[in-house]
Every structure is written in C-alpha cells, then in structure tokens.
Amino acid sequence: MSLKRFRKERIKKQLFSKNRFVILNEETFEEIFSLKLTLMNVFLVATLGAFLIIFVTTYIIAFTPLKEYIPGYSSSKLKKEATHLALKSDSLTAILHQNEIYLASIRKALTGDVDFVKLNKDSIQPVITDFDAQQLNPSKEELELRKKVDLEDKYNLFEKAKSKVNIVLFAPVQGPITEKYNAKEKHFAVDIALAKNTPIKAIANGTVIFADWTPTNGNVIILRHNEEFLSVYKHCETLVISQGDVVRTGEVIGIAGSSGSQSTGIHLHFELWKNGYPIDPTKFMEFD
DSSP states (O other), X not given: OHHHHHHHHHHHHHHHOOEEEEEEOTTTOOEEEEEEEOHHHHHHHHHHHHHHHHHHHHHHHHHSGGGGGSTTOOOHHHHHHHHHHHHHHHHHHHHHHHHHHHHHHHHHHHHOOOOOOOOXXXXXXXXXXXXXXXXXXXXXXXXXXXXXXHHHHHTOOOOOOOOOOSOOOXXXXXXXXXEOOBTTTTBOSEEEEOOTTOEEEOSSSEEEEEEEEETTTEEEEEEXXXXXXXXXXXXXXXXXXXXXXXXXXXXXXXXXXXXXXXSSOSEEEEEEEETTEEEOGGGTOOOO
C-alpha cells in the first residue's frame, strides 16, 4: 500500500514540479526568453490545441466551400450537373415512351393489326361496356352536390356557351362509298369511288409523317393532327406533298387514280385513327 502511495506522490511531483523553459543566445549565453511551466501545463495546452485544431478542421469541412478541394467530396457544380442530368434523363425517358406509342400507332395504321374498339359520334373515347350497375347509383354526398350546383346554375343568366369540340374534320373527297367500315372483317376504313384525277384534300391541319409508295397499298399518305388524330390516305396515283410538310385544312395532298396496286377501280381507301385505335370516319364526316 505504501508502494502505491509512493508512486502516486512521485507522479504528482513530476506533473506539478515547476521547470523553466529558457532560450539563450548561443554565442553570449544571454537569456532571451524564459518561461516557468509544469508538465501538467504542457499537457493541458497540448490537449486544448489538439481540440482547437479538430474543431477548426471540422468546421472547414462541414460549413465552408474548402471541403470541395478535399479528395472524396463532390463539388456543388457536380451536384447541380448531376441533378440537371437526372431531370433531363427522366424527360427523355418520357419522350421516348411517347415516341414508342406513336410509332406503334403508325405501325398499326399501316398493317391493320389492331384491336377493335367501339366509338360513337359524341365521344372519341372507347365505350366501356363492362361496369357495375351499383356504381351508377349516386351517393348522398353526390346528391347534395348536385342540388348545390343546380341552385347556382339556376340564376346564372350570363353564362356563355363554350364549344366542346377542339377539332373539326372535313371529308377528304366527295363520292359514293363502295365499302364501309367493318371492324369485324378488319376493314378499318371506308372506300370512296372517285373519278380519275380527283384531288384528295387534308381533313384538318396537320403534319405529313409518311408519304411514299408501298407494294400493297400504292401511294400512301399519313397525316398527324391535333388531339392525337391520324388520317391515312391509300391508293393515291400522285403525291403532291412529302414527308415533314405542314398542310392546312382542305389543302390538296394527292391525286386519285390508278396506283398499280388495286383491282377494284379508282377509289380512295381512307382511315381515321385516334390514340392508336381505328375510328369509323362516317361518324365524323359526310362523303356523299
């Protein structure tokens, strides 16, 4: 026990015994600077200095732009560029998906390999035939909302009528229909008998996305219109437009005649598509 006490007293004496730190002139041995200190003072100063260095280094790394020069840390410029590229890649992915759907619609328009969908003259959306009759019964909240709307509209004398039609379609030609639209037999078009050299016109404003000769349908024209409409004109004798042209409503795009690929006389094979589905053109325009 006395030995442990002796050691403690010895360590304590070494830590707190005063020493002098002296700087002398080497030639004259003149005292330039002196300082009284103990080992405990040296230890405390060294510890505080180490903590101060760690604090300053941590602050620089965490809160100043100097951390960008430390290997392993990304710069703010790189982060901005990475964010910009991520947003751009998302946009390109969405555009690529839309183009794939668009090309699939064109492929269906050329091959006729589509699923039949029922459409009516009042709507271009597919008619849903499978539904639950119970879903048609209005709820209590819906009935209260209807009463509220009826009361608001009852005294609204200045409401202006707005057109619900965003696009108007005109017949490309006038003539008797020799073969009607028949989805069951995969005839997704109407055939209109025409005289030779009859001009074929665009049904609406649009862009020419295809205009060339095909082995099965002769000269074919495909126009893209607003509201995701596609119009297809087959068995043309002459094309007066080319791919990429912008056409106006009623503008002549081709001439009817013998295209070298038909055996039923001079006629126009006209198709109308919406969102990748064929539509009966007679529900939207008159040919006779």
